[in-house]
Amino acid sequence: MPLPQPEREAFLAQPHIGALAIARAKPGRAPLVVPIWYGYEPGREVWIMTGRDSVKAKAIAAAGRISLLVERIEPTVRYVSVEGAVVSTEPSTPGELWELSSRYLPTEKVPEYVKAAENYGPQVTIRVRPEHWLSADLGEV
Numbered sequence: 643m644p645l646p647q648p649e650r651e652a653f654l655a656q657p658h659i660g661a662l663a664i665a666r667a668k669p670g671r672a673p674l675v676v677p678i679w680y681g682y683e684p685g686r687e688v689w690i691m692t693g694r695d696s697v698k699a700k701a702i703a704a705a706g707r708i709s710l711l712v713e714r715i716e717p718t719v720r721y722v723s724v725e726g727a728v729v730s731t732e733p734s735t736p737g738e739l740w741e742l743s744s745r746y747l748p749t750e751k752v753p754e755y756v757k758a759a760e761n762y763g764p765q766v767t768i769r770v771r772p773e774h775w776l777s778a779d780l781g782e783v
């Protein structure tokens with residue numbers, strides 16, 4: 643059964659690991675699909691961070707849009723998938739890196755992760771406007 647808008651937005655706002663899908667311009671290649679951390683507040687844009695020169699960043703720049711799927715299997719099977727257009731790609735700030743890391747890691751692990759992530763090179767924050775939603779809660783399956 644599809645989730646009502648407030649439920650699907652609340653579910654997306656939880657810190658699930660997302661499956662990010664991006665079309666590729668290369669003939670004979672399937673879409674790029676990778677796990678990713680993301681941020682979202684109901685009614686706002688979805689945002690992700692990645693290396694400025696990463697395969698993800700290049701594919702997103704070429705495609706101009708993404709799909710993001712988040713799911714759980716307990717206490718019921720539930721998922722939300724959102725598709726949308728990229729609205730901005732900007733250099734990431736230290737505050738964004740700290741916020742996203744804090745969303746997924748225990749507090750004591752955040753400083754070490756942030757320090758390591760900063761050594762990987764420049765990051766970008768990509769914001770996406772949700773345009774199309776799919777969702778379901780399969781109940782007690």
